[in-house]
Amino acid sequence: MARWCYRHRLVVVVVWVAxxxxxxxxxxxxxxxxANVFSLPDTDSKQAYDLLQKAxxxxxxxxxxxxxxxxxTSVREASVKERIQPAxxxxxxxKGVGEVTGPYSGAQGAAQISRDGHIAYARIxxxxxxxxxxxxxxxxxxxxxxxxxxxxxxxxxxxxxxxRVQQPPQGLSETVGILAAAVVLFLAFGSFLAMTLPIxxxxxxxxxxxxxxxxxxxxxxxxxxxxxxxxxxxxxxxIDYALFIVTRHRRxxxxxxxxxxxxxxxxxxxxxxxxxxxxxxxxxxxGMLVTRLRFLDGVVIGTSLTVVLSVLAAITLLPALLGLxxxxxxxxxxxxxxAAEGPEPERASGLAARWSGAVQRRPRAIAAVAFVVxxxxxxxxxxxxxxxxxxxxxxxxxxxxxxxxxxxxxxxxGFNGPLQVVVxxxxxxxxxxxxxxTADVAQAGAVPARGGVTVVQVVPKxxxxxxxxxxxIDDLRDRVIPEAxxxxxxxxxxxxxKDFASVTGDRLPYFVLTIIGLGFLLLMVAFRSVVVPxxxxxxxxIAAAASFGVLVAIFQWGWxxxxxxxxxxxxxxxxxxxxxxxxxxxxxxxxxxxxxxxxHEEWVHTKDNARAVRVxxxxxxxxxxxxxxxxxxxxxAFVLSGDxxxxxxxxxxxxxxxxxxxxxxxxLVPAAMHLLGSxxxxxxxxLDRRLPHLAVExxxxxxxxxxxxxxxxxxxxxPASAVHGFVxxxxxxxxxxxxxxxxxxxxxxxDGVASLADGSYILSxxxxxxxxxxxSAPSYLSRAEQVVVQDGPLVYDVELADGEVDAVN
Numbered sequence: 016m017a018r019w020c021y022r023h024r025l026v027v028v029v030v031w032v033a034x035x036x037x038x039x040x041x042x043x044x045x046x047x048x049x050a051n052v053f054s055l056p057d058t059d060s061k062q063a064y065d066l067l068q069k070a071x072x073x074x075x076x077x078x079x080x081x082x083x084x085x086x087x088t089s090v091r092e093a094s095v096k097e098r099i100q101p102a103x104x105x106x107x108x109x110k111g112v113g114e115v116t117g118p119y120s121g122a123q124g125a126a127q128i129s130r131d132g133h134i135a136y137a138r139i140x141x142x143x144x145x146x147x148x149x150x151x152x153x154x155x156x157x158x159x160x161x162x163x164x165x166x167x168x169x170x171x172x173x174x175x176x177x178x179r180v181q182q183p184p185q186g187l188s189e190t191v192g193i194l195a196a197a198v199v200l201f202l203a204f205g206s207f208l209a210m211t212l213p214i215x216x217x218x219x220x221x222x223x224x225x226x227x228x229x230x231x232x233x234x235x236x237x238x239x240x241x242x243x244x245x246x247x248x249x250x251x252x253x254i255d256y257a258l259f260i261v262t263r264h265r266r267x268x269x270x271x272x273x274x275x276x277x278x279x280x281x282x283x284x285x286x287x288x289x290x291x292x293x294x295x296x297x298x299x300x301x302g303m304l305v306t307r308l309r310f311l312d313g314v315v316i317g318t319s320l321t322v323v324l325s326v327l328a329a330i331t332l333l334p335a336l337l338g339l340x341x342x343x344x345x346x347x348x349x350x351x352x353x354a355a356e357g358p359e360p361e362r363a364s365g366l367a368a369r370w371s372g373a374v375q376r377r378p379r380a381i382a383a384v385a386f387v388v389x390x391x392x393x394x395x396x397x398x399x400x401x402x403x404x405x406x407x408x409x410x411x412x413x414x415x416x417x418x419x420x421x422x423x424x425x426x427x428x429g430f431n432g433p434l435q436v437v438v439x440x441x442x443x444x445x446x447x448x449x450x451x452x453t454a455d456v457a458q459a460g461a462v463p464a465r466g467g468v469t470v471v472q473v474v475p476k477x478x479x480x481x482x483x484x485x486x487x488i489d490d491l492r493d494r495v496i497p498e499a500x501x502x503x504x505x506x507x508x509x510x511x512x513k514d515f516a517s518v519t520g521d522r523l524p525y526f527v528l529t530i531i532g533l534g535f536l537l538l539m540v541a542f543r544s545v546v547v548p549x550x551x552x553x554x555x556x557i558a559a560a561a562s563f564g565v566l567v568a569i570f571q572w573g574w575x576x577x578x579x580x581x582x583x584x585x586x587x588x589x590x591x592x593x594x595x596x597x598x599x600x601x602x603x604x605x606x607x608x609x610x611x612x613x614x615h616e617e618w619v620h621t622k623d624n625a626r627a628v629r630v631x632x633x634x635x636x637x638x639x640x641x642x643x644x645x646x647x648x649x650x651x652a653f654v655l656s657g658d659x660x661x662x663x664x665x666x667x668x669x670x671x672x673x674x675x676x677x678x679x680x681x682x683l684v685p686a687a688m689h690l691l692g693s694x695x696x697x698x699x700x701x702l703d704r705r706l707p708h709l710a711v712e713x714x715x716x717x718x719x720x721x722x723x724x725x726x727x728x729x730x731x732x733x734p735a736s737a738v739h740g741f742v743x744x745x746x747x748x749x750x751x752x753x754x755x756x757x758x759x760x761x762x763x764x765x766d767g768v769a770s771l772a773d774g775s776y777i778l779s780x781x782x783x784x785x786x787x788x789x790x791s792a793p794s795y796l797s798r799a800e801q802v803v804v805q806d807g808p809l810v811y812d813v814e815l816a817d818g819e820v821d822a823v824n
Contacts, residue, residue, distance in 0.1 A: 059492060145178075178409070189246055254649070268344065308518070358756070382682070
C-alpha cells in the first residue's frame with residue numbers, strides 16, 4: 016500500500032483534501048449536538064435526584080444564581096430593585112426556566128440579602144440538569160441579567176449551566192502547541208519541508224477526526240469534553256507517528272537508498288510500529304468502558320476515532336507527501352554531503368550512542384538513580400483526593416468566578432455548594448434541628464413539602480471542594496439521618512460530585528487491571544517474551560504514580576499553581592484518573608514499542624542481549640525524546656485553554672510523557688534489560704507454539720530463510736552466495752575505491768567492500784532473496800539498486816554517471 020500511495024501521490028492527496036473539506040462543510044452545516052449523559056445508579060445522590068424529579072419537577076433541574084453588589088448604597092434601594100426585578104421577571108418567563116426566587120419577594124426573600132446589605136442574589140431553577148439545558152437559553156439568561164448592570168451596580172452569574180457558556184478562546188492552546196512542535200521539529204530535522212510533514216499529518220488526522228465527532232454527536236451521545244480530549248491526543252500521536260516514519264525515511268536517504276524504496280522501507284518498518292502503537296492507544300482508550308460511566312462512552316468514540324484517522328493519515332497520506340518532496344525531505348546541507356561524500360555509514364553516533372554505552376557500563380547505578388527519582392515524585396500520590404473543582408478555580412475574569420467570590424464574601428464559602436437532604440418519611444422538624452446542631456453546618460431550613468417529599472437545604476461552613484464538606488456529607492448519611500429515624504437521601508451538586516469520585520475510585524482498579532492486561536498480551540504476542548511486557552506494565556505503573564504525584568503537588572497542594580494562573584488548590588477532578596491513565600498507558604506503550612522493536616530486531620539477528628539493548632537505545636532514544644518533547648509542548652499548551660480540567664489533564668500528561676520518555680525509556684528500561692540479560696526474551700515453548708504471530712518489524716529476507724541477517728550461518732535453508740561485478744564510469748573507465756554495500760530491504764548492512772583498481776568488487780550473500788546494493792564514490796553521485804540473488808552467484812555491473820541519480824533497477 017505504501018508503494019501505491021507513493022506512486023499515486025496526487026490522487027491520495029486530493030482524496031484527503033476532499034475528505035477534510037467535505038467533512039468540514041458537512042459538520043458546519045449540521046452544527047453540534049453534544050450531550051453530557053451523566054448517571055450514577057445506586058448512589059444516594061441519584062436517589063435524591065429521582066425523588067426531587069417526581070415531587071418537584073420544576074425544581075429538579077439545575078439551580079444557578081444571579082448575584083449583584085452595590086457600591087455606596089443598599090441593594091434594598093428602589094433604584095436597584097427597579098433595574099434588577101424586571102430582568103428577573105423576564106428570565107422567569109423564558110421556556111426552560113422552572114422558577115426564579117429573588118430577594119424582593121417578602122420575608123422569605125430577605126434571607127437572600129447579605130448582612131451588610133450590599134450583596135444579594137436570586138436563584139434560577141431550570142427544568143433540566145445543567146448538561147441538558149440548551150446553551151442558547153443559558154446565553155439569553157446571561158445577557159438579560161447582565162443587561163441590568165449600571166454604575167455602582169455589579170451583576171454576575173454563577174452555576175453549572177452558566178459555566179458551560181463561559182468558553183475560553185477557541186483554538187489558542189492548539190495553535191500554541193503546534194507552533195511549539197514546529198520549533199522542535201525544525202531543530203530535529205534542520206529542514207522546513209521535513210518539519211511541515213508531521214504537522215500536516217496531525218492537522219489532517221485531527222481535522223477529519225473532530226469533524227467526524229461533530230457529525231456523530233447527532234447519532235449518539237458525545238460529551239462536549241470529547242472534542243477537547245480528541246484534539247489533545249490527536250495532535251500528540253499524529254505528530255509523533257509521522258515523526259517516526261519521516262525519521263526512518265530520512266535515514267534511508269542518507270544511506271543511499273532511492274527515495275521510493277526508502278519511503279516503502281520506512282512504512283514497512285516504522286509504519287508497522289505505528290499501526291501497532293495506534294492499536295494499543297485505542298485499546299487503552301477502550302478500557303474506559305469497563306468503568307460503566309456512560310458519559311465516558313462518547314469520549315472513547317471521539318478519541319479513538321481521531322487516533323484511527325491519525326494513523327490512517329500517517330500510513331497513506333504521508334508516503335504520498337514523501338513522494339511529492341522526494342530528496343527535499345533532507346536539508347540542503349545533507350543533500351550536498353550525500354552527493355559529495357556518498358551514503359553515511361549505518362551506525363549510531365553522538366550523544367545517544369555515548370549515553371547508550373554508559374547505560375551498558377553502569378546499569379545498576381543508572382537504574383537506582385532513575386527509580387529513586389520516580390519514587391520521590393510519586394510520594395505525593397499517597398495524599399491523592401478525588402473530587403470536583405468548583406468555580407473558584409475559574410479564571411478571575413469570568414462571571415462565574417466573580418459570582419462565586421461575591422457569594423462567598425456575602426454569605427460564606429459553603430453557600431456556593433448547598434446540600435439537599437430529600438426526606439421521604441419521618442419527622443422533618445427533628446431532622447432539621449439535628450442538622451443545625453451538626454458541626455460544619457452554617458444554616459439549614461426546610462422547603463414546604465410536596466407530594467410527600469420535603470427538601471432540607473443545608474449550607475456547609477466550608478467550600479464545596481473542601482474535605483470538611485465531604486466529611487459532613489458522610490456524617491449526615493451515616494449518623495444524623497439514621498439517628499433521626501427518617502428516610503432521607505443527601506443530594507445536590509456537591510453530593511453528586513462526591514459520589515462520582517467514590518464510584519470512580521471503586522472502579523479504578525478494574526480499569527487499571529484491564530488496560531495493563533490487554534497491553535501485556537499485545538506485547539507478549541509481538542515480542543515473543545514474558546519479561547518485556549511485564550517490565551512494560553511495571554514501568555507504566557511507575558509513570559502513572561509519578562505523574563499523579565506531580566498533579567497532587569501542583570493542583571492539590573498548590574505548589575507553583577500561581578505560575579499557571581489556575582486559581583486555588585483543590586482536589587483532583589474525579590474523571591481525570593480514568594481519562595489520563597487511558598492516554599498515558601497508550602502513549603507510553605508507543606515508546607515501549609518503538610524502543611523494544613528495534614532491540615528485538617537486533618536480538619533476532621545476533622542473539623546478543625547487550626548489543627541489542629545498546630543498539631536499540633542508541634538508534635531510537637533521540638527520536639523518542641524528540642517525540643516526547645513535542646508531546647510535552649502540545650499538552651502544556653492546554654494550560655492556556657482557560658479550562659481547569661483541561662489544564663489539569665495537560666499538566667498531568669505532560670509530566671507523564673516527560674518522565675516516561677526521559678527517565679523510564681531512556682534510563683530505567685534499558686538498564687533493567689541489561690541486568691536481566693537474555694531472560695528478557697524468554698517465553699515458554701508451549702506458550703510460544705500457541706500464541707499467534709504478530710510481527711511489529713518486518714522479517715529480513717535472510718531471516719525468513721533461517722539465516723542471520725549479519726551473515727551466513729548454519730541455520731540458512733538456502734546456500735550462501737555472492738554478488739560480484741565491476742564499478743565503472745559512464746565512459747567505461749574503472750572506478751577505484753568506490754564504497755559498495757549490500758543491505759537488507761529493511762536497511763541493515765550485511766557486507767561492504769571498496770572496489771579494486773580494475774573496478775571489481777565481490778560481496779557475500781547469506782541466502783537467496785532480494786537485497787539492496789548501495790554504491791558511492793567521491794566524484795560520482797550515489798546509487799541504490801535492488802538486486803535478487805538466486806541459488807548461484809549474481810554478476811552485477813554498476814555504472815556511475817554524473818548529473819543524475821538512477822532509480823531502483
